[in-house]
Amino acid sequence: MMEPIIKIENFTFYYPDSQAAALAGINLAIRPGEFVGLTGPTGAGKTTLTLALNGIIPNFQGGRLAGRVTVAGRDTATTPCARLAGIIGSVFQDPEAQLVAETVEDELAFGLENLAVPREEMRARITMALEMVAITGLRHRPLSQLSGGQKQKVAIAAAAALQPRILVLDEPTSELDPRSSLEIVNLLQRFNRDYGMTIILIEQKVSLLAPLVPRMVCLHQGRIVADAAPRQVLNQDQLVAELGLEIPPVTTLFRLLRRAGAYHGDLPLEVDQGCRELERLLGPAGTGAFPCRRQ
Numbered sequence: 001m002m003e004p005i006i007k008i009e010n011f012t013f014y015y016p017d018s019q020a021a022a023l024a025g026i027n028l029a030i031r032p033g034e035f036v037g038l039t040g041p042t043g044a045g046k047t048t049l050t051l052a053l054n055g056i057i058p059n060f061q062g063g064r065l066a067g068r069v070t071v072a073g074r075d076t077a078t079t080p081c082a083r084l085a086g087i088i089g090s091v092f093q094d095p096e097a098q099l100v101a102e103t104v105e106d107e108l109a110f111g112l113e114n115l116a117v118p119r120e121e122m123r124a125r126i127t128m129a130l131e132m133v134a135i136t137g138l139r140h141r142p143l144s145q146l147s148g149g150q151k152q153k154v155a156i157a158a159a160a161a162l163q164p165r166i167l168v169l170d171e172p173t174s175e176l177d178p179r180s181s182l183e184i185v186n187l188l189q190r191f192n193r194d195y196g197m198t199i200i201l202i203e204q205k206v207s208l209l210a211p212l213v214p215r216m217v218c219l220h221q222g223r224i225v226a227d228a229a230p231r232q233v234l235n236q237d238q239l240v241a242e243l244g245l246e247i248p249p250v251t252t253l254f255r256l257l258r259r260a261g262a263y264h265g266d267l268p269l270e271v272d273q274g275c276r277e278l279e280r281l282l283g284p285a286g287t288g289a290f291p292c293r294r295q
Contacts, residue, residue: 002031002032003031004029004030004031005030005031005032005071005072005165005166005198006028006029006030006053006069006070006071006166006198006200007028007029007030007068007069007070008026008027008028008029008049008052008067008068008069008070009027009067009068009069009070010025010026010027010066010067010068011023011025011026011027011052011065011066011067011068011069012024012025012026012065012066012067013048013052013057013058013063013064013065014063014064014065015048015061015063016062016063018063020222021222022045022048022063022222023045023048023049023052023222023223024221024222024223025067025223026049026067026222026223026224027224028217028224028227030198030200031198032165032196032198033192033196033197033198034198034199034214034215035188035189035192035198035199035201035212035213035214035215036199036200036201036213036215036216036217037201037202037203037209037210037212037213037215037216037217037230038200038201038202038203038216038217038218038219039202039203039204039206039209039216039217039218039219039243039245040204040218040219040220040225040243041204041220041243041244042204043221044219044220044221044222045219045221045222045223046170046202046219047170047202048222049219050090050168050170050200050202052069052076053069053071053076053088053090053166053168053200054076054081054084054085054088054090054168055076055077055079055080055081055084056081058077059076059077059080059081060081065077071084071087071088071166072087072088072165072166074087082114082115085111085114085115085162085164086115086162086163086164087164087165087166088164088165088166088167088168089159089160089162089164089166089167089168090159090167090168090169090170091152091155091156091159091167091168091169091170091172092155092170092172093170093171093172093174093175094175095148095151095152095154095155096151098155098158099143099151099154099155099158101143102142102143102144103140103141103142103143104130104135104138104139104140104141104143104146104154104157105126105139105140107143107154107158108125108126108129108130108154108157108158108161109122109126110158111158111159111161111162112125112126112161112162115162125161125163126139126161128161129157129158129160129161130157132157132160132190132191132195133153133154133156133157133160133187134153134187135150135153135154135157138150138154147180148175148176148180149176149177149179149180149183149184152172152173152175152176152180152184153183153184153187155172156169156172156184156187160191164197165197165198166197166198166199166200167188167191167197167198167199167200168200168202169188169199169200169201169202170202171202171203171204172184172201172203173185173203173205173208174204174205181205181208182208185208185212188201188212189212201213204246205246206230206234206245206246206247206248207246207247207248207249207251209230210230210231210234210247210248210251210269211230211248211269211270213230214229215227215228215229216228216229216230216233218233218239218243218245220242220243225239225243226239230269231266231267231269234247234251234255234267234269235267237255248269248270250268250269250270250271250273250274251267251268251269253274254267254268254274254277255267262281263277263281265277
């Protein structure tokens with residue numbers, strides 16, 4: 001079995017002047033190539049955890065900490081953030097807070113220049129990153145002319161140009177419409193599937209997250225309260241209620257059917273799964289009755 005690429009051991013962190021721990025006794029191991037969803041209510045500690053992964057905590061954000069965070073064998077508390085940038089890339093909730101250049105090409109070049117990547121290699125990496133994110137046509141466009149979804153893709157491409165082994169995204173769809181959100185999700189699936197990139201996606205939209213990730217980690221009040229497959233997490237009625245998780249509507253339907261004793265199978269996470277289960281429940285009379293199923 002492969003060694004974890006991310007290992008968090010008994011990690012606790014207090015922001016300055018805070019009496020409550022933002023993170024308390026976190027233990028988490030993530031192996032290379034995993035796609036992990038991280039969710040929980042506002043204030044659960046999700047963003048704090050990402051800042052600990054990329055070294056901003058404690059290198060730039062002061063506070064009290066205990067325990068250890070290692071990324072690819074490097075202690076993030078003692079490794080310069082510039083060295084970690086080539087291993088773990090970060091994409092934040094608001095692309096406007098992350099983009100610094102005037103054009104798309106310049107934005108992708110910015111991080112590479114800071115890492116002193118040779119110019120020829122820089123051009124090749126920019127071309128590759130634009131192709132990976134399918135925004136080659138935006139290469140020379142001013143950032144000011146882009147939509148929110150396009151800007152988020154540029155932020156992802158800029159992170160990808162650094163060729164990290166891990167990509168951490170902090171609620172990248174929070175400001176996007178459903179179509180743009182789905183485009184980002186499909187993009188991350190491709191990164192994980194085609195490039196073997198380890199993905200950690202922080203997302204409060206559980207309806208978007210649950211069908212996507214094999215593993216879901218839930219934070220509440222700075223602690224991990226669940227770490228399992230999405231279906232196992234959503235099976236826990238008390239946990240779902242306590243965290244206020246917005247579960248997929250189709251899952252809600254089958255939870256109600258199960259409470260009524262009309263359904264005893266696995267909870268569907270997607271509409272097409274729900275259609276199949278409804279047809280199975282209805283028997284031959286239900287075959288073909290649900291055109292909502294995806295083609």
